Amino acid sequence: MSAARLEHANVTVSDPKATAAWLGDVFGWHIRWQGPALNNGFTVHVGTDDAYVALYSPGNAQPGRDNSYATIGGLNHIAVFTDDIDSVESRVKSAGFTPTNHNDYEPGRRFYFDDSDGIEWEVASHQR
Known part of the structure; x- marks a missing residue:
């Protein structure tokens, strides 16, 4: 059996375009796709040809309040x-x-x- 590989992770951010810009500058990544998304939101896929991070914003996202290391699913x-x-x-x-x-x-x-x-x-x- 061949092992599965991670293709992408999807995270909510305040500004997908701004986050994609600094990810490109810092890591040398490129935008693979961008456009409308769930709940009238916007998504930018940024990464390499093999893997990427999907940056999603519904337009009204709220900052996290919990410690992710102490939250199941964080x-x-x-x-x-x-x-x-x-x-x-x-x-x-x-x-x-x-x-x-x-x-x-x-x-x-x-x-x-x-x-x-x-x-x-x-x-x-x-x-x-």
């Missing part, structure tokens, strides 16, 4: 992998975000940052 973070973690960290800073929680792990390094919607992103690399 989104804890979205992780990306890079071959050049230092360059990505520089772009994260240039986008106005603050990298935190730098750690070495086997076999590389990682850090985290929160975006303007409070979504936590993990950046990992096999670089030492």
Whole structure:
């Protein structure tokens, strides 16, 4: 049996176009599709040719109030992998975000940052 692969994740954001713009700048991703969505909302699919994040807004979304790590079904973070973690960290800073929680792990390094919607992103690399 062949293993399934993750194609996309769908998250609610305040402004899909603005989020897609910084994701493109920071991670080098491109917009795959954008248009009208459920409940008179708008969605932008941004990522690579193989996988993407669907950024959805119904136009009246409210900020989360719960700690996702303590909420069943909560989104804890979205992780990306890079071959050049230092360059990505520089772009994260240039986008106005603050990298935190730098750690070495086997076999590389990682850090985290929160975006303007409070979504936590993990950046990992096999670089030492």
